[in-house]
Amino acid sequence: MLNYAIKNGIINVSYVQEQVEMNKREEILKKHQFSIWYNEKEKVWYTHLPCYDANGEKKRVKRRHKKDLEDVIYQHYLGQDKKSALKNKENIEKMSLEMLFYEFMQYKAKEVSSGTIRRMMADWKRFYKKYPDFISMPFVRIRKIDIDYFLADVTNTEKLNKKAFYNMCGLLKQTLEYAEDAEYITKNPYRTKVNKKNLLNSKKKSNKTEVYQNDERELFYNEMERRIQNNPSNTAPLAVILDFELGARKGEILAISISDIVGNRIHIHRQVIEEFDTSNLDNVQSKGFVVVEYTKSEDGDRWIPLTQRAKEIIERVKKINKKYHLKYKDFLFVRDGKILSPDAIDCQVRLGCKHIGMPVKTMHKIRKTYASTLLHNGVNISIVKDMLGHADESTTLKHYIFNVENDETTENCVLNALESTDHIQNIPNIQNDNSIKGKHETCGTVWDSQVIDFAKFKKAKNLENTRNLAQ
Numbered sequence: 001m002l003n004y005a006i007k008n009g010i011i012n013v014s015y016v017q018e019q020v021e022m023n024k025r026e027e028i029l030k031k032h033q034f035s036i037w038y039n040e041k042e043k044v045w046y047t048h049l050p051c052y053d054a055n056g057e058k059k060r061v062k063r064r065h066k067k068d069l070e071d072v073i074y075q076h077y078l079g080q081d082k083k084s085a086l087k088n089k090e091n092i093e094k095m096s097l098e099m100l101f102y103e104f105m106q107y108k109a110k111e112v113s114s115g116t117i118r119r120m121m122a123d124w125k126r127f128y129k130k131y132p133d134f135i136s137m138p139f140v141r142i143r144k145i146d147i148d149y150f151l152a153d154v155t156n157t158e159k160l161n162k163k164a165f166y167n168m169c170g171l172l173k174q175t176l177e178y179a180e181d182a183e184y185i186t187k188n189p190y191r192t193k194v195n196k197k198n199l200l201n202s203k204k205k206s207n208k209t210e211v212y213q214n215d216e217r218e219l220f221y222n223e224m225e226r227r228i229q230n231n232p233s234n235t236a237p238l239a240v241i242l243d244f245e246l247g248a249r250k251g252e253i254l255a256i257s258i259s260d261i262v263g264n265r266i267h268i269h270r271q272v273i274e275e276f277d278t279s280n281l282d283n284v285q286s287k288g289f290v291v292v293e294y295t296k297s298e299d300g301d302r303w304i305p306l307t308q309r310a311k312e313i314i315e316r317v318k319k320i321n322k323k324y325h326l327k328y329k330d331f332l333f334v335r336d337g338k339i340l341s342p343d344a345i346d347c348q349v350r351l352g353c354k355h356i357g358m359p360v361k362t363m364h365k366i367r368k369t370y371a372s373t374l375l376h377n378g379v380n381i382s383i384v385k386d387m388l389g390h391a392d393e394s395t396t397l398k399h400y401i402f403n404v405e406n407d408e409t410t411e412n413c414v415l416n417a418l419e420s421t422d423h424i425q426n427i428p429n430i431q432n433d434n435s436i437k438g439k440h441e442t443c444g445t446v447w448d449s450q451v452i453d454f455a456k457f458k459k460a461k462n463l464e465n466t467r468n469l470a471q
Helices: 002-007 013-031 066-094 097-108 114-128 144-157 162-181 214-230 236-246 250-254 308-323 342-355 363-376 381-388 393-399 407-419 446-450 463-470
Strands: 037-039 044-052 058-063 265-268 271-277 285-292 302-305
Touching: 013 066, 044 066, 058 066, 097 114, 097 162, 114 162, 114 271, 144 162, 214 236, 214 342, 236 250, 236 308, 236 342, 236 363, 250 271, 250 342, 250 363, 302 381, 342 363, 363 381, 381 393
Parallel strands: none
Antiparallel strands: 037 044, 044 058, 265 302, 271 285
């Protein structure tokens, strides 16, 4: 439409350019920081320009007419803008991929958590620092083929599954997208063209390593009780046991407040997170743990029903806090005037598993045990998803559902299911049953006798026969 208007004289291009020039001139003159004055004696106009001589004196200029002086001012700033643009362009053309990445991270730090920045920097050091030839390239000269070579080197050297690979690629992708958004480049060379065979298969992990099986759980409960008896004021083991009843994230358990418990339910809507100082990206340091009034995602804000065991654990924690004068605001799990740290309960889990001689299974695996137990006992997957605070059921099924029974119990369950066929009686043996005759007597099962045959049509021998059939 614009081209049509210009071609047909509807829009006067020269006039538009003139107006743009005038507006730019007015804008520059408004920003001029020095006064413009008229000397009556000399009959000339004066001003200073923001440039200095060898003695540090501002440059003073004069013209007989004010418009001519304004032209000098305008041309000076216009020239400065062009020089600045040229210098900026030269700097961008020299900027390496590594320099661009650090610029991007400064921008990214304004929109994501410090924990995310820490993880991104860890991936940068792990995967990109090993390839100085690639990250030292001027990013404006990086071609698709250069990215292909880099990704091929990484996948041939590192043993990565798909998730780790795409997390690693995400750094490069986001960095180059930033360059595109900043208008440093007009075309993004990023792509992922690698031999997928070099990536490890994301095979689901073993039940034995991902959940507490039922016989292990009883041993683990007893170990946590033993640890409480040895240190009665330490509620960390009770936080661990409570998670078997709630399936909450570690930070969510620690952020539970007394006021979150209403009747037979508990409201999960906050978490404990670790904050980091990201002022020095090469040396990100922990600032400690804080409570935030949100969960990992919007779906994480949820109500969970309390089992009788969960209620009993909560009451035990309250009594311990009262007896040993443990208090911090309204929070349940506290010590020394503050909330228990995630490290405190991680330590209980780690030492507890080692003491009873089982592989260390983290708090996250207690969460998986909770999910698997619910599904195993007939709870609908949609409800399990809601209890975990997931956005969709596929995440729950793919990453959180495992078999909580040991091998012997599992085999018995399978055998019992297959052998419980009393409701299926008098199924005839096809080979010996003479009552099934005719065209079905060679079928594989008796149910094949119920097959309905469709009418048979002979294949036309030639095109003429086909036309006759159609008529």
